[in-house]
Amino acid sequence: GNTDIYTLDVATQRRSRLTSAPSIETAPSFSPDGRQIVFESDRSGSQQLYVMPATGGQPRRISFGPGRYGTPVWSPRGDFIAFTKQNAGRFHIGVMRADGSAERLLTASFLDEGPTWSPNGRVLMFTRESAGAEGRPALFSVDISGRNLRRVPTETAASDPAWSPLLP
Template structure:
């Protein structure tokens, strides 16, 4: 599960710094500015040059280089950008305020150029600056600076990557996010599962539980630093809330029966889950403010794996009410459910896309597993 991170940085915008950049004759119409558009499955990555950021001292230069390397890795990993080998660079960036020699960057086929600088302030904080340039128009697309403590340098790099990604693709970046997952270690007969968190690129791994209890299905709160997950902490599966900053943990609805498959609503104010009572399980939602539980389904079947649509108006879930596991959707407040998966095999674990235009699912047929996507109307 991936979550956005709360920005703890001071950000300012940089203006285009040189004469001529704002001259009317050098600025192309907005539609002509470099912009990456993904229209089909095959994408030609944008060639982008990311020279080492400049530093005010040898130590700062090394840290500045690390920032540019993280940005390079972020953008390359997205599959939409092709960072150019620094060995091909003609111009050596020595002044972050100067206008680059765009002719040199055109020669190596760079379409976009990122320049930056890192300086240490008198209070010990770092000021990280960057500019994104359109090589063909000679236009500065964005320029920003961030003030933060030295231990946050990786976050600065990811935030810069997000800004570049959003400016060139029109989509929000995802580099300044974290992944919560289950870490499994130990011999096969004594496996230990711990709840863990890390940056989206695998750095900064931190364990949130000690492995004393079995933990499963962690999910981030989209608006606060909380995680919901299932644990066998008291002998029977329960849904828990964990504050990842304070470590405080609480049970979400301590009701008879097994509760599982928790997921937050888009506003982070509710948790939807399955509650098993007898041989069947139904969907319930807990309001985290009032601590009230509302039943959403009431069938003799197994309803589980609920997920909200991005606008919170609907939920998708899996159910065997028709004889086999299939995907259904219904209003977030309950009511009639509509089946949207058909065909051979069983469908499970549906998840709504961030845009709300698709639902991903897993499918099992004759012993084979697959992952697919369908429209919300099937």
């Protein structure tokens, strides 16, 4: 089957269908200004990233490398998109400019997934699992240059990180 991207006006309960391709389209993320949506789709035959107006319109493909792209999320300023990429048996956390240019892979591991942006847009936190029976999920952070990869200490296995907003 296929899945599509919709928006829902909570006040009126009006639902608007944004995509209608015979493909799987998931993981939408709004740009900070609310004007665009990035999402993953296999409409090209492989899982890639697309951007479209939040009001509807023609999606524009922004990823073109080998492998499967997923879980896209806009940076707080809207200038970058972070994503997960699976290629050659490894998972990566990467970033690209909002137009798809300047793709950089920041990590490579058995399973890195689910990037989330720090409020200042300089650091990504994500979940990493190691191979084997002892592979428990852990939180890691890396800056957007790919430096300062660090495990975030937790007392138990941890996944799905979220940042609190900056306080005034």
